[in-house]
Amino acid sequence: MAKRNEATRGRLSREAIIVSAVALADAEGLDAVTIRRLAQEHGVTPMAMYWHFNDKDSLLDGLAEHLIEAVQLPEPGDAPWDQELREILDAFLAAIRPHPALAGLAMRRILAAESGLLIAERVLGLLRRGGFAPAQAAEVGTFLICSIITLAVADAVPGPPPTGEEREQALRDKRARLESLPPGRYPNVIAAAPALVVCRDEDDYFSLNLDLLVGGLHGLRRG
Amino acid sequence: MAKRNEATRGRLSREAIIVSAVALADAEGLDAVTIRRLAQEHGVTPMAMYWHFNDKDSLLDGLAEHLIEAVQLPEPGDAPWDQELREILDAFLAAIRPHPALAGLAMRRILAAESGLLIAERVLGLLRRGGFAPAQAAEVGTFLICSIITLAVADAVPGPPPTGEEREQALRDKRARLESLPPGRYPNVIAAAPALVVCRDEDDYFSLNLDLLVGGLHGLRRG
DNA sequence: CCCATAACTGTACGACGTACATGGGGGTGA
DNA sequence: TCACCCCCATGTACGTCGTACAGTTATGGG
Known part of the structure; x- marks a missing residue:
């Protein structure tokens, strides 16, 4: 086992573990976030994690808290x-x-x-x-x-985010499957197929649905 | 290992496995749905499952499909x-x-x-x-x-749904924690504490938010 | 009766989370 | 300087998981 690498020299810390866990989750999905894997990345025994976290669940608590703390409230x-x-x-x-x-x-x-x-x-x-x-x-x-x-x-796809190439391929396949459905039964699915497999613009998608939510609030008050 | 019990005598079948998996998930949560556990319930070797499903993920596909098929479209x-x-x-x-x-x-x-x-x-x-x-x-x-x-x-709480008694206790604790927050900083959280830990009436909760969603649609068309 | 196929068993491997007992090393008080 | 303690980490082990691979039985058509 490689002794403590450059990036993580010195003692382990709650914060350092969380930061690498976030990076790991971003890179390879939540399933890749493993006690053993994190320990390995820090050049340390799996059990060393248990000094900083009670158990895996409290590690996840830490990740969630880290995420929430990043919110920049206006x-x-x-x-x-x-x-x-x-x-x-x-x-x-x-x-x-x-x-x-x-x-x-x-x-x-x-x-x-x-x-x-x-x-x-x-x-x-x-x-x-x-x-x-x-x-x-x-x-x-x-x-x-x-x-x-x-x-x-x-x-978010579960598991490691696929490379650009295979992601493209998967999306093409999915779209092709939808578009080859019987046109009599699924006209609207077919028409919407491109947007169903992936939205044109994520920003638009998010903003559209936030509009929906906030707009819906006014309707509730009137009702 | 108990030989095939009464309920599942005869051959295994995709459908039978799915049905028991659904029951198991309802009773003890999704984490309890395990190849080995299902096999055991059917008095069968874990590997027997792999005749009916390619892998665990396709078992989950089956569960999802089972769920979706239960929708009674008007x-x-x-x-x-x-x-x-x-x-x-x-x-x-x-x-x-x-x-x-x-x-x-x-x-x-x-x-x-x-x-x-x-x-x-x-x-x-x-x-x-x-x-x-x-x-x-x-x-x-x-x-x-x-x-x-x-x-x-x-x-849905992850893991086995707690018994009525300990569920009550957990909710009381959670509510107490919220209500003992500094009243200067969190007046609204405190005021809403009872409804935050559990809604008065689930039907109302669902219907309220469905109203929000459907109502929000009208706002989008105008915009 | 033969034998292909369907259905299932047996064994094994490498991951996982983590209980428990043990060890070391650096700062502090004597 | 030395002894001590406690923070931090190690080492080993257990029970679980999904599943690869190979072997075994039951069934039914030729």
Whole structure:
């Protein structure tokens, strides 16, 4: 086993482990994030991880917290509530988009992290300003956050992200399969096939669906 | 190893395996669904599974397909597009709600299943009737389905569903933690704490957020 | 009766998370 | 200077997982 390499010389640390775990997840997917693998990357025995984390789950907790802490909340201003909410959701999405493999971790862990509580507080506050009662704000807010995580997770393939070449090929295959469906039964699937296998522009896709969510809030208040 | 028990006497079959896998997932979570465990339940060697499924992933494909096939699509009528769409989304949610541990599987596999294509076709058709272009319909439709799956997944705890007693305790603890936060910093979180740890009424929660989604569609068309 | 095929068994391998006991080395107080 | 302690890491082992590969039985058509 190679002794501590350059990048990680000196003692191990919680933070260093988390950083390399994030990189690993980005590069090869969440399944590649393994106690043994991380230990190896740090030139250390697997059991050394257990000094810094109780178990694998608390490592994942750490990853989720790391992710959530990256959210750059905009300063509270005097913009309309829905506009400020939109900015927060944008910021949240922007923070997790670079790490689709990890986004799913955040789902159940937002309220466990300090920074997650802050996000929740802001979102709930704005919803209440928008006229929602506390309980409704909680339910809608939960759904908003979960939906945005879903948006980010949705374009993560499990396992290692394929190389450009084979990714192209897989997408072509998938599209071809959809387009060779019986045209009588699936006209709309066929027409939408190009957009179903991959969206033209991710930014547009995200912004479209954020519009949908925030716009939907107004409908709820009227109802 | 107990020889074939009563319930599963005779030959193994793809369908029988899937059915028991669904039951197992419902009872103890997706992690309990194991080649070895399923084999054991059928009084059979683990490797026997590989006659009926190429590998574990295709078993999961089977589970997802099983789930999607349970969706009871309403007959196409002459109701307004948004109303019919809502009915379809309701039907979809109703089908996956009983199996929260499996719902996540459906996310990436809808377009792989025959019945999933049918759902997609209906949804896309209605969205186009609602004035969306094919590409937009694809993006919005994808998001709708994913969001609904998220709704169902959200109230699944990973691992075995805890007994009523310890579940109650866990919820009490979580709520207490939120309510003992500094009231100056987190007034809204505290006010919403009861609804954050568990919603008053799941039906209301689901219907509220489906309203949000379908209502949001109208906003998109105007914009 | 023969034998191809379908269905299943047996054994083995390399991963995984982690319990438990052990060891060392650097900073601190004597 | 030395002894001590405790942080940090090691070493070994166990039980689990998915599954590759080869061998065995049951079934039914020629």
